[in-house]
Amino acid sequence: MVSLGCAAVFFVGxxxxxxxxxxxxxxxxxxxxxxxxxxxxxxxxxxxVWLCMAYGRAPTIEIWGPLDGFRPVALGLMLVAALLAVIGxxxxxxTAAGGERQxxxxxxxxxILRISRHPFLWGVVIWASTHVVLNGDAASLVLFSxxxxxxxxxxxxxxxxxxxxxxxxxxxFASVTSNVPFxxxxxxxxxLRVGELGAWRIxxxxxxxxxxxxxxxxxxxxxxxxL
Numbered sequence: 001m002v003s004l005g006c007a008a009v010f011f012v013g014x015x016x017x018x019x020x021x022x023x024x025x026x027x028x029x030x031x032x033x034x035x036x037x038x039x040x041x042x043x044x045x046x047x048x049v050w051l052c053m054a055y056g057r058a059p060t061i062e063i064w065g066p067l068d069g070f071r072p073v074a075l076g077l078m079l080v081a082a083l084l085a086v087i088g089x090x091x092x093x094x095t096a097a098g099g100e101r102q103x104x105x106x107x108x109x110x111x112i113l114r115i116s117r118h119p120f121l122w123g124v125v126i127w128a129s130t131h132v133v134l135n136g137d138a139a140s141l142v143l144f145s146x147x148x149x150x151x152x153x154x155x156x157x158x159x160x161x162x163x164x165x166x167x168x169x170x171x172x173f174a175s176v177t178s179n180v181p182f183x184x185x186x187x188x189x190x191x192l193r194v195g196e197l198g199a200w201r202i203x204x205x206x207x208x209x210x211x212x213x214x215x216x217x218x219x220x221x222x223x224x225x226x227l
Contacts, residue, residue, distance in 0.1 A: 001061070004054035004139060008146035011047035014040070015150055019157070051143060058139035065136045071226040077130045078224075079209050084181070085123030086205035087112045087197055094166075094173050095158050103169040109177045111196040114185065117177040118158065124151040155179045 018024060019040065028036040091111045094102045095118060102108050112119045128148035132141055159179070163170045178184035185192055216224045 001058050001138065001142070004051070004058050004142050007047065007050040007054045008142050011044070011051055012146050012150050014043050014047060016153060016157075051146070055139055055143045058142075061138040063136055063138055063141060067134055067136060068226065070134050071224065074130050074134050075213075075224065077126050078213075079206075081123040081126040081130070082209035082212075083123075083202065083205045084112070084116070084119045084126070086208050087201045088116075088119030088121075088123060090198075090201050090204065091119070093117070094162065094170070100162075100166060100169075103166055103173055108173040109190060110193075111198065112201075113177055114190045114192060114196070116179060116181040116183075117174070118155040118179055119181070121151045121154050122181055124148075 018027065024036070027039075031039060091113065092102050093099045093113055094108065109117070116122050125148060128144040128151065131144045132148065135141075135144075156179075159170075159174065163174070176184060176189050178187070178189070182192075184190040212219075213224055216222065
């Protein structure tokens with residue numbers, strides 16, 4: 001548990017303290033942008049490996065215990081998480097590295113970006129919070145709460161960096177989108193167009209969802225299905 005806690009602090013810390021503050025500019029100036037990105041990617045990968053290994057070795061300390069009655073709800077929430085994450089990752093976005101050319105488009109927010117400008121992170125929010133509630137043990141609380149916190153803090157940091165870099169172009173994009181899913185649509189700033197999501201992206205998300213469910217017991221040692 002000590003190792004897991006340290007891994008969680010390390011992983012969240014490098015994103016919040018290094019990537020999300022002026023420390024990034026200092027390191028990028030010394031290492032170069034490519035050097036910084038390479039070092040940060042290695043540190044992030046190391047943090048994920050450390051988290052997974054520590055979580056696998058952590059003892060089972062029940063807090064409220066597994067909520068088996070929540071499993072049917074969790075299955076539905078995981079489908080939503082898969083759709084947001086997979087469609088988000090496969091949709092060109094100004095919030096992603098190299099996606100800034102989208103800011104020059106006549107309509108910069110299309111597809112899943114009409115729902116949220118950070119769909120992948122909201123997929124992580126749903127995935128992590130569901131696992132916290134469902135598992136009910138100390139190790140899961142540490143692991144998934146750390147990932148949940150990072151996914152909730154991440155959008156504000158990304159938005160601030162993009163606004164500082166792209167100025168009016170970013171403001172134009174942000175004015176018709178929202179961080180919170182569907183908020184821009186509810187406010188009348190955008191509209192839902194399901195056809196823009198892409199049938200292949202939806203199919204891929206469902207395939208990932210089904211594949212993870214089928215392999216869940218083998219990969220993680222626990223069945224996701226109701227008992």
